Amino acid sequence: MAESPEEIKFNIPEPALRRLPWYLAYIKMLQKNGEEFVSSTQIAKKINVDASQVAKDLSFVAISGKTRVGYEVKSLIEVLESFLGFNLTHKAVLFGVGSLGAALLQDSGLNQYGLKISAGYDVNKDIIGKEVNGIPVYDIKDFAAHQKSNPVQIAVMTVPAEKAQEVAEMVIGEQIKAIWNFTPFRIHVPKDVVIQNTSLYAHLAVMFNRLNEL
């Protein structure tokens, strides 16, 4: 039992946490439109979630609405951005500067949400020593040394699926604490390492299948 990753008790359940960025996006839109207050009913209607669920989700971020007027838009944005960690800079490095990896290095939008990728690592001699969007690409062999001089906690994983587990184990051995896994491989990690899977291909599969069945 103690080995299970489910053992760690987090303050907020993951489904609630995943909904918060939706609320944030909507409330930021309201702010652009000059709105000052928003109710959980309003959010619920827009996001397709129960109003009671919205109120419960927002209770985790330690903000409470006022009767009749609801939540103050400006402070709700601040509290949400802070709770979600979007207002801080989290340093990360990326493994596997192939097509998807290079594309993610190009996406400076991630910066706005608090993720700053400072280096890429690869085994391909053709790209080692080059830069993508101003971000240097190093030999993966240099990672251990870089971690000693300038440690980061987050690794973005865009290596080929068959290398995912091996590279993950290597980086965890070098004090990486969170892996954002874009490969279709299920990486096994110890319970004190955070893993988030973003499986673009799984989403494509669902889309193709549903289109086919329409």
Added chain:
Amino acid sequence: MAESPEEIKFNIPEPALRRLPWYLAYIKMLQKNGEEFVSSTQIAKKINVDASQVAKDLSFVAISGKTRVGYEVKSLIEVLESFLGFNLTHKAVLFGVGSLGAALLQDSGLNQYGLKISAGYDVNKDIIGKEVNGIPVYDIKDFAAHQKSNPVQIAVMTVPAEKAQEVAEMVIGEQIKAIWNFTPFRIHVPKDVVIQNTSLYAHLAVMFNRLNEL
């Protein structure tokens, strides 16, 4: 009730469908290693799913394992790729050639999984008429005319969150049948339109929060 998107009964539940690309990635790795057969127990162990779940998921793709030897690797790969639509080319266009949109146009890996993005659309005069990775960027106003001459069914949505609903309604009016939504906005679609949300920022939020609580 008839208005609810949940009304459409699909042959395979979404969680099962989402697991299939994981199995595929693992089985392709086995093939590279020269393996000829794989059991559901083997897959289950690697993917962290119950063996009975694996067998049930694979029953949807109309393949059955043989007692003792399990599934034949080669035919299981073929059947899965075909079921998931990865062996066909699905034409798509992309809306919003900003940072993330341009990055996705750069990712030729999507081609391998059956998605071919043939054009980008934007409102920004600075990029209209240019190409990204050989893919032309057009004025969004030209989309309706293009749909008449060369229709596509899939739209990749990378516009700013506050424009997502408006652009989605426009493209649905022009016969788009599936939207791959990368914006943090919850787009509302009619029940005969497929929507897949890939919320990079929601995944970041979960990662940051969990890191913080470790």
